[in-house]
Amino acid sequence: MTETIAPYSVAPGVDAALAAYSAPATLGFGIVPAPVMFSAEYRDGAWQPGELLPFGPISIMPNSRTVQFAESIFEGMKAYRARPAPPHLFRPLVNCARFAASAARIGMPAVPEALFLQGIKALVSACADVVPDREGASLYLRPILFSTDPGYSVANSNAYRYMVLASPSDPYSSGPMRARIERDDVRAARGGVGFAKTGGNYAAAMRATSRAVQEGYGVALWLDPVERRLIDEFSGMNMFAVIDGELHTPLLTDSILKGVTRDSVITLAHSQGLVVHERPIAIDELLTDIAIGRCTEVIATGTAAIVTSVSELGDADGRIYRLSESLVSDGLRSALLAIQTREGPDSFGWTMDIDD
Secondary structure, eight states: OOOOOOOOEEOTTHHHHHHHOOOOSOOOSSOSOOSEEEEEEEETTEEOOOEEEESOOOOOOTTBHHHHHOOEEEOOEEEEOOTTSOOEEESHHHHHHHHHHHHHHHTOOOOOHHHHHHHHHHHHHHTGGGSOOSTTOEEEEEEEEEEOOBOSOSSOOSOEEEEEEEEEEOOSOSSOEEEEEOSSOOSOOTTTTTTSOBHHHHHTTHHHHHHHHHTTOSEEEEEOTTTSOBEEEETTBEEEEEETTEEEEEOOOTTSOOOHHHHHHHHHHHHTTOOEEEEOOBHHHHHHHHHHTSEEEEEEEETTTEEEEEEEEEOTTSOEEEOOOOHHHHHHHHHHHHHHTTSSOOTTOOEEETTO
């Protein structure tokens, strides 16, 4: 049962910020901020009423634990709109549960489901006219939770802030991706925070991702932190492969993010009659399967990427493994987008109206 929480307030300046807002014709992904944001504070052991605010700078002490020790988590979600209908959300309760799991791993207080949804819906409702309605576009949503306590003690804080930010966005990728296999750096350790959406998790991926981009690739493909033999995931995306016509994806471990899109793709694939294997996948096995033609597709899935085919894997020794098909990827992407945008039936009950 969803908790009862206090109504949120609307700060002065919100209406003016919304009225003055005009998004550029070219949005990019996660670059253009929406004109308002949502905020609620946790102090004295309780969550305080939330507030809708004009988007802008916030005040935080430079010795706060979120600055010093990355005591922060976040989520990635999207709102869609097919006019004249109001905007709607895709599987927000799954994001809420993952947000709570990330908070628990870091030792932070969970944001109650009612407050999590209040923040999301308040922001999307206020930004209804900001939600893009062209194909592939959406209002990207970024719920965040971070500590506001100052101090250098390595301990959890007693004060936190939950915020929801938004960004009208074009598709993350307009075509197939190229990925570089990361053989040296490790993104997440076993028993660590690889499954949590926390800042330090992503900071560990920055160097390898930048190296991949410098070499002409879009993302890095991460291997397991113990032997660097098994595939974990792409930077910010889960990984699938089509081998002998069947779908394979790495078995979830505590160094792999439990992707909402990953789960959706597995469910969709089953509904389409595809055989799905969740299993450990050795990188050298995959490269051999690509070379001999058994593996015909590699796929990246995530909130930003949705379902995107990978055209090329580059190894550290300079060898390149190319893939030319995207039949399964295209079919899964079309089926998922049809549900997300409500252009097709939602037989799984995945979408939610903002007034539900």
